[in-house]
């Protein structure tokens with residue numbers, strides 16, 4: 001029997017951390033080493049995360065780099081940005097392969113990072129591989145530090161990149177309109193995510209200022225081979241999980257939805273997480289819920305000459321923890337879909 005890969009989860013008591021726990025426990029090649037929290041350190045796992053009662057005994061640990069490193073081959077860091085970088089640096093220094101779910105290492109231009117995050121980049125800034133497996137699979141095979149993409153960027157980039165790479169749409173004038181479930185905001189209660197203030201309404205937030213904008217632009221600039229600037233408007237929608245992104249692009253003359261579909265299918269051939277539906281289908285977040293899958297579909301509006309890309313993911317799985325496990329699978333030479341083959345929970 002081959003030896004299992006020992007993984008620790010730092011930030012295991014939050015939403016993406018809990019999702020990582022669930023995925024690691026169901027993964028045939030991984031062994032859970034440490035469950036690390038901050039304010040919940042010292043509490044029983046089953047008290048902090050009641051869904052794991054009867055599954056996980058023991059307590060949430062406080063972070064101790066030496067102790068985590070001694071027991072682990074790899075670590076997932078599921079921490080707020082800013083808090084993540086120093087912990088990531090310590091674990092990398094100790095030789096662990098690190099999969100960081102925060103935004104601390106996703107951008108490549110330090111000036112862009114400082115402008116959007118109002119913070120100085122950390123030592124390994126610019127050294128991480130961007131963990132969108134479908135576009136960076138080869139680079140991930142040897143990565144020591146992986147910057148797992150943001151949830152909105154995952155949904156938008158996967159849908160738009162094939163069209164830019166194939167020259168089917170203009171790089172100017174792209175508009176990304178996204179709707180996210182409330183778990184995207186994390187576990188800490190906030191007035192803006194309080195049930196009575198979210199349950200029956202829908203609103204845009206961080207209009208023209210959301211921090212995922214430069215991340216989407218960075219990766220679509222790579223796809224287009226030139227600088228891309230776009231409009232990105234996120235919305236908070238009263239469901240727990242899921243992101244639906246509707247992206248509008250100017251079609252090059254004569255381009256059809258069928259050609260866009262073909263280009264995406266060609267790019268994602270052999271990618272187990274991506275399903276490109278036929279034109280005419282409008283993906284639903286319920287069709288990917290609880291799974292590491294993205295469903296993408298394209299439409300063409302002949303009146304306006306626009307291509308409309310529709311993409312649905314589960315923000316906690318393909319948008320975060322599932323994608324992190326997918327990156328680990330590639331990094332450690334495992335089957336890319338190991339532990340991630342579960343069908344969506346539907347209805």
Ligand SMILES: NC(=O)c1ccc[n+]([C@@H]2O[C@H](COP(=O)([O-])OP(=O)(O)OC[C@H]3O[C@@H](n4cnc5c(N)ncnc54)[C@H](OP(=O)(O)O)[C@@H]3O)[C@@H](O)[C@H]2O)c1
Nearest residue numbers: 011013014015016037038039040079083102184186187320
């Ligand atoms: N939620 C999503 O859909 C999503 C998707 C993609 C990426 N992300 C990113 O993933 C990261 C985690 O998000 P989340 O939604 O899981 O957040 P969360 O539910 O708020 O959980 C945060 C975790 O970080 C720990 N923590 C908080 N402050 C800390 C500090 N100063 N030092 C060390 N640990 C600290 C918490 O521990 P205690 O509970 O013990 O205090 C908790 O385990 C964030 O960077 C987020 O942007 C989230």
